[in-house]
Amino acid sequence: MADLIDGKALAAEVTGKVSQHAADLIASGTTPGLAVVIVGEDPASQVYVASKSKRAKECGFHSVQHTLAEETSEDELVALVEALNADPAIHGILVQLPLPGHIDSGTIIQTIAPEKDVDGFHFINVGKLGTGELDTAFVPCTPAGAMLMLERVRGRDLSGLNAVVVGRSNIVGKPMANLLLAANATVTIAHSRTADLPALARTADILVAAVGRPEMIKGDWVKPGATVIDVGINRVPAPERGEGKSRLVGDVAFDEAAAIAGAITPVPGGVGPMTIAMLMANTLVSACRAAGRQPPAL
Ligand SMILES: NC(=O)C1=CN([C@@H]2O[C@H](COP(=O)(O)OP(=O)(O)OC[C@H]3O[C@@H](n4cnc5c(N)ncnc54)[C@H](OP(=O)(O)O)[C@@H]3O)[C@@H](O)[C@H]2O)C=CC1
Ligand SMILES: Nc1nc(=O)c2c([nH]1)NC[C@@H]1CN(c3ccc(C(=O)N[C@@H](CCC(=O)O)C(=O)O)cc3)C=[N+]21
Numbered sequence: 302m303a304d305l306i307d308g309k310a311l312a313a314e315v316t317g318k319v320s321q322h323a324a325d326l327i328a329s330g331t332t333p334g335l336a337v338v339i340v341g342e343d344p345a346s347q348v349y350v351a352s353k354s355k356r357a358k359e360c361g362f363h364s365v366q367h368t369l370a371e372e373t374s375e376d377e378l379v380a381l382v383e384a385l386n387a388d389p390a391i392h393g394i395l396v397q398l399p400l401p402g403h404i405d406s407g408t409i410i411q412t413i414a415p416e417k418d419v420d421g422f423h424f425i426n427v428g429k430l431g432t433g434e435l436d437t438a439f440v441p442c443t444p445a446g447a448m449l450m451l452e453r454v455r456g457r458d459l460s461g462l463n464a465v466v467v468g469r470s471n472i473v474g475k476p477m478a479n480l481l482l483a484a485n486a487t488v489t490i491a492h493s494r495t496a497d498l499p500a501l502a503r504t505a506d507i508l509v510a511a512v513g514r515p516e517m518i519k520g521d522w523v524k525p526g527a528t529v530i531d532v533g534i535n536r537v538p539a540p541e542r543g544e545g546k547s548r549l550v551g552d553v554a555f556d557e558a559a560a561i562a563g564a565i566t567p568v569p570g571g572v573g574p575m576t577i578a579m580l581m582a583n584t585l586v587s588a589c590r591a592a593g594r595q596p597p598a599l
Contacts, residue, residue: 302559319578345536379408431479467512535550
């Protein structure tokens with residue numbers, strides 16, 4: 302049976318360190334500030350945004366949330382982001398995705414000042430990650446959190462290990478592949494056009510699932526002893542819990558995979574909580590940079 306990589310516990314460790322460093326920074330006159338912007342009323346997004354704001358307050362941050370109506374125009378959202386860019390009390394700006402269809406998310410992301418882009422989605426930060434300028438970049442929170450989990454099992458240097466990342470989104474798959482490469486893994490990125498995914502997955506010492514398809518990755522796709530990182534968050538019906546109830550599952554068929562893997566992340570309680578912890582860490586780093594202080598190693 303695989304070891305469980307406890308994202309909730311590791312996230313608590315990270316936010317504990319963030320809170321300590323934040324207290325030092327606050328004592329020296331800079332309070333880290335995070336602004337979270339959400340447009341529209343998607344209930345799942347509301348839940349995530351609320352937990353981001355809550356965690357920021359627990360870390361001692363100045364935390365502001367802007368909840369805008371679904372009908373908000375792209376120009377109005379651009380104007381809000383520009384105001385946050387200019388606000389010295391704000392060190393991190395997160396605009397919750399997806400945005401309503403009439404707003405171009407690319408335009409909004411590129412409007413965020415790169416030095417406040419704690420999601421790491423701006424071209425400048427994507428480019429810095431790609432070229433290894435990690436001292437001044439922001440790394441996207443989900444892959445950064447997944448790497449910390451992996452580090453607990455495999456250490457920092459992944460030399461000689463094969464990593465397969467299933468999914469090539471800009472938010473998860475591609476930055477994850479870049480981080481694995483930076484850690485010396487031999488990386489393959491798989492997607493919906495990949496031939497014989499089960500066979501490819503079986504070559505992976507490190508298997509990362511970021512697909513968005515509930516329990517797609519089966520136990521017999523997993524190499525014995527592999528480390529499995531399940532990024533997927535899928536809400537599926539759970540009639541056994543009562544009428545209209547649902548539960549969260551990952552992109553990996555957990556029970557099957559856990560019987561074969563060496564270590565595995567659960568859903569919930571895996572990568573999800575780490576994402577929020579890394580958002581706090583990125584905001585702290587941003588505030589340290591703004592204050593001309595060396596950001597702590599977390
Ligand atoms: N834990 C967390 O904090 C976070 C979790 N998530 C979760 O992670 C998952 C992925 O998110 P995200 O990257 O944004 O999703 P996207 O929908 O943007 O990307 C999904 C990727 O999976 C690939 N894919 C789809 N179907 C298949 C298939 N049958 N076989 C192989 N590859 C396939 C797609 O391939 P192609 O490019 O060819 O279409 C695409 O590259 C979701 O469950 C999401 O909820 C996301 C962000 C944060
Ligand atoms: N600009 C932007 N940045 C993001 O980082 C971003 C985003 N938009 N849009 C949506 C996705 C998704 N995401 C999650 C964060 C935490 C959990 C999380 O904490 N999940 C808990 C469960 C929460 C629950 O019960 O619903 C867990 O896995 O244990 C999940 C998903 C961040 N995202």
